[in-house]
Amino acid sequence: MKINQKEQAMQELSKQINSCEKCELYKTRNKPLVGDGSANAKILAIGESPGYYEDIENKAFAGEAGKILNQLLDSIGLKRSDIYITNVLKCHPPRNHNPNRQEIDSCISYLHKQIDIMKPKLIITLGKFASREIFAKYNLEFTRISEIRGKVFEIETLESRLKIIPLLHPAVACYHSEMINVLKDDFKKLGNVLNNNAEKQN
Numbered sequence: 001m002k003i004n005q006k007e008q009a010m011q012e013l014s015k016q017i018n019s020c021e022k023c024e025l026y027k028t029r030n031k032p033l034v035g036d037g038s039a040n041a042k043i044l045a046i047g048e049s050p051g052y053y054e055d056i057e058n059k060a061f062a063g064e065a066g067k068i069l070n071q072l073l074d075s076i077g078l079k080r081s082d083i084y085i086t087n088v089l090k091c092h093p094p095r096n097h098n099p100n101r102q103e104i105d106s107c108i109s110y111l112h113k114q115i116d117i118m119k120p121k122l123i124i125t126l127g128k129f130a131s132r133e134i135f136a137k138y139n140l141e142f143t144r145i146s147e148i149r150g151k152v153f154e155i156e157t158l159e160s161r162l163k164i165i166p167l168l169h170p171a172v173a174c175y176h177s178e179m180i181n182v183l184k185d186d187f188k189k190l191g192n193v194l195n196n197n198a199e200k201q202n
């Protein structure tokens with residue numbers, strides 16, 4: 001797909017997501033959060049679901065977890081504009097409840113379509129929900145996020161090669177400030193992968 005075709009395909013998909021009523025979340029959310037960034041980015045970051053502030057601002061990682069994510073990206077010289085950020089769920093779950101199976105099953109095809117459109121070279125999964133769903137998509141065995149975090153998984157698809165790096169969710173550092181060091185170490189590994197490859201370049 002050419003550059004403009006990717007943006008166009010993402011816009012078409014946004015229309016579907018914006019009118020989605022496949023699960024109950026459309027009743028309480030403000031607006032679905034499709035994702036932020038360019039459909040041409042080579043790096044796709046996937047979080048869990050939009051939080052309270054993301055629902056209000058319609059911007060991924062706009063709240064406290066977003067400040068930590070920015071700090072982590074900054075620590076390895078990545079800018080938000082280098083990546084496309086989305087979530088497993090496109091709608092904010094009330095009281096930030098964990099995504100349940102029915103919500104995920106209703107929503108996951110949108111994430112799969114985003115991946116089909118973008119054909120990213122690198123997927124960063126933030127937290128256990130995104131990691132579990134992406135591991136399932138690529139038939140990788142998901143054990144525990146604490147076991148797989150910071151490791152690089154390589155996938156050969158029919159069309160391209162893809163790297164997947166599962167990471168802890170940045171929000172862990174909101175509740176346990178010392179976890180910022182673990183996150184920074186794992187992001188360093190991501191930085192090393194980027195330095196050795198050309199994923200960052202569009």
Ligand code: URA
Pocket residue numbers: 047048049050051054059060061062063065066087171
């Ligand atoms: N947490 C997430 O997983 N995603 C967001 O967009 C914000 C917070």
